[in-house]
Amino acid sequence: MKEPVVLSEWPMGYGRQVLTEVDSTMAEAARQAKGLAGPTWICALRQTAARGRRGRAWVNPEGNFAATLVLPTSDASEKRALRSFVAALALFDALVAVSGRVDGLTLKWPNDVLLTGGKVAGILLESIGAHLAIGIGVNLIAAPASSEVEERAVAPVSVLSALGVEVGPEVFLDILAEAYARHEAQFATYGFAPIREAWLTRAARLGEVVTARMGDREVTGSFETVDAEGRIVLNTASGRQAIAAADIFF
Numbered sequence: 001m002k003e004p005v006v007l008s009e010w011p012m013g014y015g016r017q018v019l020t021e022v023d024s025t026m027a028e029a030a031r032q033a034k035g036l037a038g039p040t041w042i043c044a045l046r047q048t049a050a051r052g053r054r055g056r057a058w059v060n061p062e063g064n065f066a067a068t069l070v071l072p073t074s075d076a077s078e079k080r081a082l083r084s085f086v087a088a089l090a091l092f093d094a095l096v097a098v099s100g101r102v103d104g105l106t107l108k109w110p111n112d113v114l115l116t117g118g119k120v121a122g123i124l125l126e127s128i129g130a131h132l133a134i135g136i137g138v139n140l141i142a143a144p145a146s147s148e149v150e151e152r153a154v155a156p157v158s159v160l161s162a163l164g165v166e167v168g169p170e171v172f173l174d175i176l177a178e179a180y181a182r183h184e185a186q187f188a189t190y191g192f193a194p195i196r197e198a199w200l201t202r203a204a205r206l207g208e209v210v211t212a213r214m215g216d217r218e219v220t221g222s223f224e225t226v227d228a229e230g231r232i233v234l235n236t237a238s239g240r241q242a243i244a245a246a247d248i249f250f
């Protein structure tokens with residue numbers, strides 16, 4: 001088993017909390033948001049009611065990473081949603097830093113990070129008034145069994161099982177926070193364009209046929225790009241379609 005040797009500096013202006021146990025760091029973010037002085041990472045070593053996207057439960061064994069970044073923002077909802085790309089790039093960099101390798105890591109639209117084709121991390125965005133809560137879960141040491149996730153979903157993997165690297169949540173938090181602050185500064189200064197470019201170079205299944213599911217409707221087409229609004233663009237039998245929100249199946 002390899003231990004990562006990564007030196008990272010906690011980013012200036014960001015708060016840092018590590019809680020032993022909480023229901024969900026998203027719920028904790030909602031409780032604390034108004035009283036926070038600035039952007040703050042709330043990390044939990046244990047969550048008893050972790051949630052994923054679309055109301056799904058998030059399986060969160062101890063040793064995995066669970067945190068929510070509470071970000072004060074006056075951005076409109078369309079711009080807030082683009083933070084999932086910022087967070088995905090930060091996760092990508094943090095995973096490269098701990099593993100020392102880039103091969104096998106890809107980003108799945110809109111909110112997932114894949115490692116050797118399996119889901120290693122997920123991102124959940126929730127607005128809390130004048131704050132955005134960016135929830136991040138990473139399977140550091142354990143991944144749920146395929147039977148525990150939705151049918152057709154990408155199988156979960158862990159950093160430990162895929163790479164043989166053991167990293168603790170607090171070490172990962174410091175690496176991720178530094179990476180996030182870098183990409184957030186880039187987003188604030190230059191907007192979405194460079195984030196989009198960087199995201200696309202890491203995209204899973206670009207140019208390949210994928211299926212987007214929106215409720216009970218499905219659209220299948222070739223994954224052409226992500227547009228300037230962060231929508232996935234599919235070339236389908238009936239033309240080009242830009243989709244703002246969907247689950248993607250390979």
Ligand SMILES: O=C(O)CCCC[C@@H]1SC[C@@H]2NC(=O)N[C@@H]21
Nearest residue numbers: 024050051052053067122135137
């Ligand atoms: O469905 C997904 O892929 C998103 C998963 C997000 C899970 C994280 S763990 C930290 C934060 N707290 C939660 O309850 N959920 C998010």
